[in-house]
Amino acid sequence: xxxxxxxxxxxxxxxxxxxxxxLGRPGWRYLAGVGLCALLAxxxxxxxxxxxxxxxxxxxxxxxxxxxxxxxxxxxWVGIAHSGTLISAVLFLFRARFxxxxxxxxxxxxxxxxxxxxxxxLIHLGRVWVFYYLLPYPSERxxxxxxxxxxxxxxFAVTTYLIVSLVFFYVGMIPDLAVARRRLPGVRGxxxxxxxxxxxxxxxxxxxxxxxxxxxxxxxxxxxxxxHSIVSWDFAVSIVPGWxxxxxxxxxxxxxxxxxxxxxxxxxxxMRRWLRLEPYITVDHFExxxxxxxxxxxxxxxxxxxxxxxxxxxxxxFERDQxxxxxxxxxxxxxxxxxxxxSLLPLTMFIRRxxxxxxxxxxxxxxxxxxxxxxxxxxxxxxxxxxxxPYAWGSYNFSVVExxxxxxxxxxxxxxxxxxxxxxxxxxxxxxxxGAEERHEEAGMQGASERGSEAYP
Amino acid sequence: MSGxxxxxxxxxxxxxxxxxxxxxxxxxxxxAGRGAFLVTLVFWTSIAxxxxxxxxxxxxxxxxxxxxxxxxxxxxxxxxxxxPLLFLLLWPLSDLYPWAAAPTAWLNRPFFLARNLALLAxxxxxxxxxxxxxxxxxxxxxxxxxAYLLLYVTCQSLVAFDWVMSLSYPWVSxxxxxxxxxxxxxxxxxxxxxxxxxxxxxxxxxxxxxxxAARRDAGLLLFGFSILWGGLFFAQxxxxxxxxxxxxxxxxxxxxxxxxxxxxxxPAACFxxxxxxxxxxxxxxxxxxxxxxxxxxxxxxxxxxxxxxxPAAPVRFGGLLAENAxxxxxxxxxMRSRERLLxxxxxxxxxxxxxxxxxxx
Numbered sequence: 001x002x003x004x005x006x007x008x009x010x011x012x013x014x015x016x017x018x019x020x021x022x023l024g025r026p027g028w029r030y031l032a033g034v035g036l037c038a039l040l041a042x043x044x045x046x047x048x049x050x051x052x053x054x055x056x057x058x059x060x061x062x063x064x065x066x067x068x069x070x071x072x073x074x075x076x077w078v079g080i081a082h083s084g085t086l087i088s089a090v091l092f093l094f095r096a097r098f099x100x101x102x103x104x105x106x107x108x109x110x111x112x113x114x115x116x117x118x119x120x121x122l123i124h125l126g127r128v129w130v131f132y133y134l135l136p137y138p139s140e141r142x143x144x145x146x147x148x149x150x151x152x153x154x155x156f157a158v159t160t161y162l163i164v165s166l167v168f169f170y171v172g173m174i175p176d177l178a179v180a181r182r183r184l185p186g187v188r189g190x191x192x193x194x195x196x197x198x199x200x201x202x203x204x205x206x207x208x209x210x211x212x213x214x215x216x217x218x219x220x221x222x223x224x225x226x227x228h229s230i231v232s233w234d235f236a237v238s239i240v241p242g243w244x245x246x247x248x249x250x251x252x253x254x255x256x257x258x259x260x261x262x263x264x265x266x267x268x269x270x271m272r273r274w275l276r277l278e279p280y281i282t283v284d285h286f287e288x289x290x291x292x293x294x295x296x297x298x299x300x301x302x303x304x305x306x307x308x309x310x311x312x313x314x315x316x317x318f319e320r321d322q323x324x325x326x327x328x329x330x331x332x333x334x335x336x337x338x339x340x341x342x343s344l345l346p347l348t349m350f351i352r353r354x355x356x357x358x359x360x361x362x363x364x365x366x367x368x369x370x371x372x373x374x375x376x377x378x379x380x381x382x383x384x385x386x387x388x389x390p391y392a393w394g395s396y397n398f399s400v401v402e403x404x405x406x407x408x409x410x411x412x413x414x415x416x417x418x419x420x421x422x423x424x425x426x427x428x429x430x431x432x433x434x435g436a437e438e439r440h441e442e443a444g445m446q447g448a449s450e451r452g453s454e455a456y457p
Numbered sequence: 458m459s460g461x462x463x464x465x466x467x468x469x470x471x472x473x474x475x476x477x478x479x480x481x482x483x484x485x486x487x488x489a490g491r492g493a494f495l496v497t498l499v500f501w502t503s504i505a506x507x508x509x510x511x512x513x514x515x516x517x518x519x520x521x522x523x524x525x526x527x528x529x530x531x532x533x534x535x536x537x538x539x540x541p542l543l544f545l546l547l548w549p550l551s552d553l554y555p556w557a558a559a560p561t562a563w564l565n566r567p568f569f570l571a572r573n574l575a576l577l578a579x580x581x582x583x584x585x586x587x588x589x590x591x592x593x594x595x596x597x598x599x600x601x602x603x604a605y606l607l608l609y610v611t612c613q614s615l616v617a618f619d620w621v622m623s624l625s626y627p628w629v630s631x632x633x634x635x636x637x638x639x640x641x642x643x644x645x646x647x648x649x650x651x652x653x654x655x656x657x658x659x660x661x662x663x664x665x666x667x668x669x670a671a672r673r674d675a676g677l678l679l680f681g682f683s684i685l686w687g688g689l690f691f692a693q694x695x696x697x698x699x700x701x702x703x704x705x706x707x708x709x710x711x712x713x714x715x716x717x718x719x720x721x722x723x724p725a726a727c728f729x730x731x732x733x734x735x736x737x738x739x740x741x742x743x744x745x746x747x748x749x750x751x752x753x754x755x756x757x758x759x760x761x762x763x764x765x766x767x768p769a770a771p772v773r774f775g776g777l778l779a780e781n782a783x784x785x786x787x788x789x790x791x792m793r794s795r796e797r798l799l800x801x802x803x804x805x806x807x808x809x810x811x812x813x814x815x816x817x818x
Contacts, residue, residue: 222684222688225688226688229688229692233695233696233699236696237695237696237699237700238700239700239702244696244702245631246631246632246633246692246693246696246697247631247635248696249632249689249692249696250632250635250689250692302614302634302635303631306614306634306635307631310618310629310631312563313563313564313618313629314626314627314628314629315561315627316627316629316704319629
């Protein structure tokens with residue numbers, strides 16, 4: 001352990017002050033942002049109410065395109081939810097230090113995105129009051145859900161993911177809640193005290209905490225892959241051309257990490273500025289996360305090439321026509337934007353100067369998410385619009401109600417995130433302090449190593 | 458083979474002799490059973506390219522566990538230029554491919570040969586350039602690692618789509634390419650797992666204080682890759698099995714009925730054995746466990762390649778054993794001669810040795 005010197009104590013106190021300053025009195029800009037997002041969220045629920053009372057005819061869904069914008073939103077938001085656990089759990093296991101700058105925001109993002117995602121299957125149901133048919137409950141009619149259906153797998157996978165993500169988020173925050181308890185006076189301090197579950201920071205507590213956190217990280221990591229794999233199988237286990245393809249599971253997982261990373265960048269760049277967290281979320285950290293964006297973009301591009309290339313390879317006319325339709329048919333403008341945003345623009349991340357430009361990263365994060373939303377839209381609607389039988393072909397145009405619900409879902413997501421930024425510590429205070437101590441110790445060890453000692457960290 | 462260390466010219470001579478022996482083995486015997494050479498070539502391409510890819514990935518990510526084994530893993534680099542030569546030996550076997558009778562714009566003999574030769578040669582060239590910089594710890598190695606990895610992914614994808622998948626033309630699995638390059642990386646990691654034991658015993662005098670921690674990290678990675686491999690295998694299998702389309706599921710059904718034992722063996726060897734054996738922290742740090750698990754993974758990968766190829770191109774098992782033994786001997790020779798064969802002699806070697814003993818710090 002690093003000895004407690006006056007410098008260390010001052011540095012620790014400063015980290016706590018800087019991070020907990022965000023929990024202070026909000027300014028008018030923040031309140032205006034909350035108000036705007038709340039209005040958009042209200043629009044979402046109003047339009048959903050309209051769909052319930054007037055029926056799904058208000059949406060643009062038709063025969064044959066029965067899955068459309070609402071399911072696109074579900075896949076998009078589940079995808080956004082992925083990077084939270086990835087950044088937090090996987091980077092923890094790989095001992096990537098830049099994780100501490102993003103993990104709390106990313107974990108919060110996971111939970112809010114899952115909450116928003118969970119709304120869409122319910123909205124899509126139409127008769128939302130029978131949602132419990134999805135759950136395997138003992139019924140006097142002995143009716144069970146079809147366990148061979150990936151839609152039921154979805155219910156289990158997303159619910160499990162939400163529970164584990166919530167536990168992971170909460171457990172990771174306990175030491176920081178104890179800091180807030182110590183620092184904040186009055187009722188707020190007492191609320192944080194209750195939430196911190198009596199954390200005292202004893203060696204015994206840290207030992208248990210470390211083991212639990214490692215276990216949760218190891219448990220959550222395969223869960224990340226499994227959830228979006230199952231979402232991909234909603235499509236892939238069908239025999240619809242363009243959906244029935246083996247690469248869908250890794251493709252969806254990589255796409256989810258790609259869009260989630262872009263969303264983390266989009267959220268943390270303004271948050272860092274508004275909450276004055278520049279010393280803790282540095283440009284180096286953004287450069288590291290930009291490399292993840294580039295890596296996942298390359299996987300996505302590889303998948304586009306393989307899917308489209310192999311549709312021409314095997315001589316299957318349905319597959320070939322489906323992929324040609326995506327690229328050259330009714331959805332060609334969307335397809336072009338998708339390729340530009342997901343494959344071409346991220347290549348700029350090969351240039352170091354652009355990786356370190358926060359303005360470009362912010363714009364790119366937004367563009368990537370536009371591209372990824374369009375990708376899901378094109379996959380879902382184009383395959384249904386052009387199935388096997390030309391007699392059953394059709395097309396899809398979204399309605400104003402669906403568009404409003406989509407915009408409203410972003411409002412709800414940002415509202416939840418804004419509330420989080422003012423109510424909970426946005427950075428992992430104890431981990432930042434711990435990281436600083438480790439770096440200090442390593443600097444000491446390096447000095448010793450230069451004098452002849454050798455060790456593996 | 459202890460004590461044998463060849464110069465570059467000597468190694469080239471041995472490679473030429475090995476190519477002649479392989480040509481004789483493959484083309485001197487009966488026409489039936491020529492799939493053995495394809496199995497051997499696919500398997501050793503994945504090991505040779507995969508072990509270099511492991512170093513490239515660790516250099517790119519700044520991981521330090523591979524530092525003690527960098528030179529051993531890069532010992533496969535002198536073998537990479539040999540692969541295009543071996544691929545040429547495949548030329549007379551191209552009538553094994555069903556598309557040979559009715560060529561298409563993509564699948565026709567001249568283009569098949571040209572693109573694969575070009576990619577194998579380019580990957581070998583990129584590996585040479587990368588290895589030189591990696592051993593010297595040149596900061597520019599990161600760029601060369603990226604270039605090598607891009608070529609590696611493309612090359613392994615073509616190994617999957619061209620060499621193996623097109624044997625069952627028009628059967629298609631879009632995951633096949635990704636599955637192969639992940640498997641090659643898995644093979645490279647398994648090789649590293651074995652080297653901790655084999656190489657550690659041969660270097661008792663060297664500073665190996667850093668090895669237990671590096672071994673634990675390698676064990677962790679092998680454990681993680683076993684889960685990744687299991688996930689990819691299942692994702693591919695499920696979609697085909699569940700879809701139950703005759704033109705797709707036939708690929709699985711034929712192999713399940715032809716060799717159910719092999720079908721059970723390779724998932725056990727590549728997933729169940731490493732997953733169960735490496736669950737405990739102590740096992741991850743044990744050189745013997747790591748070596749045994751790595752051997753299981755490599756055997757599983759060989760069995761899987763055999764299963765993919767055997768029904769479409771019959772395999773002579775004697776030939777398969779002889780060819781794999783020859784390639785193993787070549788790799789061991791490259792390992793023994795690595796100080797003389799690898800780029801970066803003199804200053805580079807010094808840097809390499811320093812890396813092995815001190816860089817893990």
